[in-house]
Amino acid sequence: MASTYLVQQAASMVAQTSGRGGSDVLPILSADLALNEIWTAYPWRQSLGGFNPFWLVPGKADYGSPLAIIPSDYHSLYTARLIYAPGLGNGATSRELVVRAHLESRQSGDVQKYPADAISYEADEQVFRLSDAGY
Numbered sequence: 001m002a003s004t005y006l007v008q009q010a011a012s013m014v015a016q017t018s019g020r021g022g023s024d025v026l027p028i029l030s031a032d033l034a035l036n037e038i039w040t041a042y043p044w045r046q047s048l049g050g051f052n053p054f055w056l057v058p059g060k061a062d063y064g065s066p067l068a069i070i071p072s073d074y075h076s077l078y079t080a081r082l083i084y085a086p087g088l089g090n091g092a093t094s095r096e097l098v099v100r101a102h103l104e105s106r107q108s109g110d111v112q113k114y115p116a117d118a119i120s121y122e123a124d125e126q127v128f129r130l131s132d133a134g135y
Helices: 007-018 029-043
Strands: 081-084 093-096 098-100 118-122 127-130
Touching: 007 029
Parallel strands: 098 118
Antiparallel strands: 081 093, 118 127
């Protein structure tokens, strides 16, 4: 769960790094280092467009257009959940998928080396790829 990251916390980290505190070093450098701490502390949202869930098809590993609408400014994937809802009733279950930077396509034959619940975003092909047993 994400927590609030205060400027004071970032400023104290900068003060520890410089050894002299934020008031003795150049104010612009101190502010820049504090903002950099804030921006790198959390994986900020990579897309401004909305992202809708998509349904999985048995035997299919790659999901791009038209099955999954991916915003044009989408760059990377940080977390993903697989929700199984039989009959869309109350018995829905959910599990987190392991996000990988890259998964080989099934045609390459290297799919078995990945965990069963793995997913990746293949930017070159603009598709989400699930491992062989990810569904």
